[in-house]
Amino acid sequence: MEPFKSHQGLVAVINRANVDTDQIIPKQFLKRIERTGFGQFLFFDWRFDDQGNDRPEFELNQPENKGASILVAGRNFGSGSSREHAVWALADFGFRCVIAESYSDIFYNNCFKNGVLPIVLDSDTIHQLMDRKQNQADFQLNVDLASQTIVGDDGLKIEFEIDPVMKQPLLEGLDDIGQTMKQEEKITAYELAHKMAPVSQP
Amino acid sequence: MISQAPQTMFQKIWDQHLVHKEPGRQALIYIDLHLVHEVTSPQAFEGLRLANRSVRRPEFTVATPDHNVPTTDRLLPIADPISRQQVETLRENCKEFGIKLYDLDSINQGIVHVIGPELGLTQPGMTIVCGDSHTSTHGAFGAFAFGIGTSEVEHVLATQTLPQTQPKTFEIRVDGELLPGVTSKDLILYIIGQISTSGGSGHVVEYSGQAIRNLTMEQRMTICNMSIEAGARAGLIAPDEITFEYLRGRAHVPQDFEAAIEKWRQLPTDEGAVFDKQITFHANNIAPQITWGTNPGQVTAVDACVPNPSDFSEEHEQQSAAAALEYMGLQPGTPMTEIMVDRVFIGSCTNSRIEDLRLAASLVNGKQVHERVNAMVVPGSGVIKKQAEEEGLDVIFKEAGFDWREAGCSMCLGMNPDQLASGERCASTSNRNFEGRQGKGSRTHLVSPSMAAAAAIAGHFVDIRNLPSEKS
Numbered sequence: 001m002e003p004f005k006s007h008q009g010l011v012a013v014i015n016r017a018n019v020d021t022d023q024i025i026p027k028q029f030l031k032r033i034e035r036t037g038f039g040q041f042l043f044f045d046w047r048f049d050d051q052g053n054d055r056p057e058f059e060l061n062q063p064e065n066k067g068a069s070i071l072v073a074g075r076n077f078g079s080g081s082s083r084e085h086a087v088w089a090l091a092d093f094g095f096r097c098v099i100a101e102s103y104s105d106i107f108y109n110n111c112f113k114n115g116v117l118p119i120v121l122d123s124d125t126i127h128q129l130m131d132r133k134q135n136q137a138d139f140q141l142n143v144d145l146a147s148q149t150i151v152g153d154d155g156l157k158i159e160f161e162i163d164p165v166m167k168q169p170l171l172e173g174l175d176d177i178g179q180t181m182k183q184e185e186k187i188t189a190y191e192l193a194h195k196m197a198p199v200s201q202p
Numbered sequence: 203m204i205s206q207a208p209q210t211m212f213q214k215i216w217d218q219h220l221v222h223k224e225p226g227r228q229a230l231i232y233i234d235l236h237l238v239h240e241v242t243s244p245q246a247f248e249g250l251r252l253a254n255r256s257v258r259r260p261e262f263t264v265a266t267p268d269h270n271v272p273t274t275d276r277l278l279p280i281a282d283p284i285s286r287q288q289v290e291t292l293r294e295n296c297k298e299f300g301i302k303l304y305d306l307d308s309i310n311q312g313i314v315h316v317i318g319p320e321l322g323l324t325q326p327g328m329t330i331v332c333g334d335s336h337t338s339t340h341g342a343f344g345a346f347a348f349g350i351g352t353s354e355v356e357h358v359l360a361t362q363t364l365p366q367t368q369p370k371t372f373e374i375r376v377d378g379e380l381l382p383g384v385t386s387k388d389l390i391l392y393i394i395g396q397i398s399t400s401g402g403s404g405h406v407v408e409y410s411g412q413a414i415r416n417l418t419m420e421q422r423m424t425i426c427n428m429s430i431e432a433g434a435r436a437g438l439i440a441p442d443e444i445t446f447e448y449l450r451g452r453a454h455v456p457q458d459f460e461a462a463i464e465k466w467r468q469l470p471t472d473e474g475a476v477f478d479k480q481i482t483f484h485a486n487n488i489a490p491q492i493t494w495g496t497n498p499g500q501v502t503a504v505d506a507c508v509p510n511p512s513d514f515s516e517e518h519e520q521q522s523a524a525a526a527l528e529y530m531g532l533q534p535g536t537p538m539t540e541i542m543v544d545r546v547f548i549g550s551c552t553n554s555r556i557e558d559l560r561l562a563a564s565l566v567n568g569k570q571v572h573e574r575v576n577a578m579v580v581p582g583s584g585v586i587k588k589q590a591e592e593e594g595l596d597v598i599f600k601e602a603g604f605d606w607r608e609a610g611c612s613m614c615l616g617m618n619p620d621q622l623a624s625g626e627r628c629a630s631t632s633n634r635n636f637e638g639r640q641g642k643g644s645r646t647h648l649v650s651p652s653m654a655a656a657a658a659i660a661g662h663f664v665d666i667r668n669l670p671s672e673k674s
Contacts, residue, residue, distance in 0.1 A: 083241075187230075187232075
């Protein structure tokens with residue numbers, strides 16, 4: 001898994017609450033059997049009109065958000081469907097970090113599996129970030145996971161909370177499955193204690 | 203023996219499945235049942251192949267194609283080549299990794315959350331996962347069941363375990379009894395309207411109280427199914443005699459069923475156990491519900507009007523409401539019963555079980571679908587379709603002018619050809635009214651099966667409590 005240590009990048013703002021994963025990646029793009037190439041479909045129905053042209057009113061189509069890698073969004077971001085394709089699309093589009101007041105549980109977990117850092121901040125701080133972006137089109141942030149700090153190019157400094165059990169694997173970029181497989185003895189012991197037949201191919 | 207502090211049902215299930223816990227890491231929990239469908243699994247199987255890993259417990263893993271499958275003639279190949287490839291990929295993966303597949307030619311094929319309970323695979327006290335948010339459905343049996351992403355699907359395939367952070371607990375008690383014409387769909391929509399689509403975030407909701415205890419298993423599944431729409435990690439309902447009678451005799455229940463029941467009787471939350479959060483509702487305050495917006499929390503009573511954004515206190519709610527009304531093409535102050543519908547969809551993992559179909563059929567029996575309305579019924583599984591046909595429900599629907607289809611997810615999310623055209627308005631028994639969910643530009647109103655059936659006949663929403671047939 002790709003680690004996340006620190007990241008500096010341009011901020012884009014989507015100031016909407018309850019952005020669901022059906023919007024992040026509409027269902028017609030879930031038929032692919034690959035894990036890559038979803039960025040082109042990110043926010044597809046919001047980004048493009050029926051002729052495939054950019055909708056100028058959509059946030060990510062606006063010039064000041066081109067090349068952004070940090071997304072600041074409203075509360076309950078990533079709600080609805082469990083589709084990990086939503087995070088694949090965000091990451092493939094170039095986002096390494098999302099900052100919102102809250103997330104749906106499944107989306108939040110999916111971020112960690114793909115080297116994307118979802119940061120939770122309170123509503124006032126989120127609005128502060130949104131205001132700064134509005135006043136400064138090229139507003140950048142530097143996000144450092146180890147020290148749990150966000151520093152703006154204007155001197156703004158914010159600390160954020162994150163559960164250490166989520167933070168550490170992301171910092172290290174560990175292969176989750178490999179880590180669990182180190183607990184093979186414990187898993188086998190559990191299975192024996194629950195009278196399961198031994199696995200043929202552990 | 204040392205007496206233990208009272209525990210919630212969730213805590214009991216969690217403790218029973220804890221494989222390992224060490225400081226600084228998430229807890230590792232054992233997964234009893236892993237359900238797999240074609241959309242969220244191909245990348246997981248590919249991951250196994252790339253890492254040269256096998257499926258640890260193929261016997262605890264069950265697959266069926268549901269999201270992409272056409273609901274028309276099953277003898278024809280799937281027309282959309284990408285959908286076809288995804289269904290074929292599931293077939294090949296199941297063969298390669300030794301996983302039981304209920305394929306398109308099986309009567310047991312259906313929506314994954316419908317067939318699990320139907321086959322008796324879903325049982326009280328289990329941990330159940332699936333790469334699908336509506337896995338919460340299985341919580342109706344007192345199982346800890348939750349949706350996961352594809353990376354986690356791969357993790358479960360490889361290890362039969364999952365690292366998890368223990369969620370908090372949230373009791374939602376519903377006192378009293380639902381009034382005539384009011385279904386469990388209305389109840390869960392009402393609850394989501396009250397606590398919002400993020401009200402359950404980080405929590406496992408246990409539903410309790412008289413109104414819940416009175417529900418059949420089908421009705422309980424509708425409640426737990428939409429727990430995810432309240433943002434909850436999972437929904438739970440304590441198993442009881444209704445649960446046991448539903449499961450008795452089903453294909454995969456334990457051989458010593460009486461012993462299993464004795465074990466399951468230990469699961470319900472102990473007297474005096476403390477939840478992290480608690481809220482109580484009164485069933486007799488609840489009317490049939492209709493969503494007016496673009497998330498399931500944007501819902502109101504059938505006898506109410508489309509709200510005005512200024513009715514909401516929070517700024518983000520006002521913004522969301524304004525955007526939703528524009529998308530939905532609705533004017534504030536319009537009575538909900540004056541909203542005309544173009545399409546009616548009865549189906550999905552929320553409301554496609556036999557009771558749902560019986561309920562809908564009871565409202566259309568001898569009547570005709572409104573000439574402007576295109577209506578369809580999509581049973582949740584091949585078994586339900588067959589049972590409904592044995593009961594003559596298909597004839598009732600077809601004579602009324604409904605399409606009668608094969609099992610699948612269908613127009614709930616329109617990954618198959620069952621989609622709304624842009625601007626079409628649908629009364630739908632599904633679970634999500636998100637923008638574009640049922641087709642680009644589609645306008646979805648979530649309702650119960652009886653409300654959907656009544657709208658199909660009238661061409662607009664009606665308060666089913668005022669219909670003669672509903673007075674009982």
